[in-house]
Amino acid sequence: MQENIRYSIIVPMFNEQEVIAETYRRLKQIMDTLHESYELLFVNDGSKDRTADIVRELCREDANVRLLNFARNFGHQVAITAGMDHAQGQAIVVIDADLQDPPEVILEMIGKWKQGYDVVYGKRLERKGETAFKKWSAHLFYRLLKSMTSVDIPVDAGDFRLIDRKVCDVMKSMTERNRYVRGLVSWTGFKQTFVEYTREERWAGVTKYPLRKMLRFAIDAIASFSYKPLKAAAYLGFTLSAVSFIYILIVVYQKLFTDTTITGWASTVAINLFFNGIMLIILGIMGEYIGRIYDETKGRPLYIIWERAGYEEEREQERKTRSEQEDHHEAIR
Ligand code: UDP
Ligand code: MG
Secondary structure (H helix, E strand, C coil): CCCCCCEEEEEEECCCCCCHHHHHHHHHHHHHCCCCCEEEEEEECCCCCCHHHHHHHHHHHCCCEEEEEECCCCCHHHHHHHHHHHCCCCEEEECCCCCCCCCHHHHHHHHHHHCCCCEEEEEEEEECCCCHHHHHHHHHHHHHHHHHCCCCCCCCEEEEEEEEHHHHHHHHHCCCCCCCHHHHHHHHCCCEEEEEEEECCCCCCCCCCCHHHHHHHHHHHHHHHCCHHHHHHHHHHHHHHHHHHHHHHHHHHHHHHCCCCCCCHHHHHHHHHHHHHHHHHHHHHHHHHHHHHHHHHHCCCCCCEEEEECCHHHHHHHHHHHHHHHHHHHHHC
């Protein structure tokens, strides 16, 4: 039986073998200074490298370490969700595995939590070692999202944050797919504040968010928190109809009262292509939402865990096998 754990630190990992041992070391160092109970909950999001093996080893050595091992890569946001589902602490912190979010900031977050805040997010003052394109696109994305939704989602804040147990419980009750976790946390509306920090360079390894995943992530965020793209399609439709109507009047006028020749083919084709393009874009936008409805109706589980380690049951099991082996050796002797 796990007795009251005070802090849970959730670490999503995808192919992080170069950095994970160091991350563990830094987290342990920081958390030990508090002299309160804690768990380090590593969620392995289908890594193809040795990440899981390293953490499994840590579970053996350190009773505060736990591992949830996904059957395949389900995505960063889902890994965080699984962490929240399994966290036992009174305060839950989500932190990246690559040490871009400095573990020392956790102490500041805990300080704010003790002052009574339910959500403490990390606000990035500066991002080191990231490409100009990433910084620029992230800057733009946060502002675009803010202009599109009525939920107060803080700009320039990632998933590095502390949430209170009661926020975590609400999060657990939200089963939606295609999740944008930081948005959902803000959506709950609990009392939030922030601590500022400088986002460091990745300690080792390379980013696990290529452009393709970043785009997917941005679309998920917007589609989960805004209907504006759908409305924009309707407005565009109205505007274009109005313009076309006026243009028809002009054409009729020209035909009846002037002798301007209306030149033909090229302009017709251009206009056709243009409007067909717009139609397809609008269909695509609708498709994004319909696809999400489809995902929801299927009601599949969000993730599959094929292995857990570091929990009391597993430790018990291991002790049993070990003592059996010892008995066996004894018998042979
Ligand atoms: N991550 C994950 N699943 C994925 C992609 C990333 O669990 O499919 C984890 C990754 O291991 C890291 C965190 O999400 O702990 C953030 O990823 P990364 O540092 O690569 O993104 P960046 O900081 O470059 O945006
Ligand atoms: Mg990173």
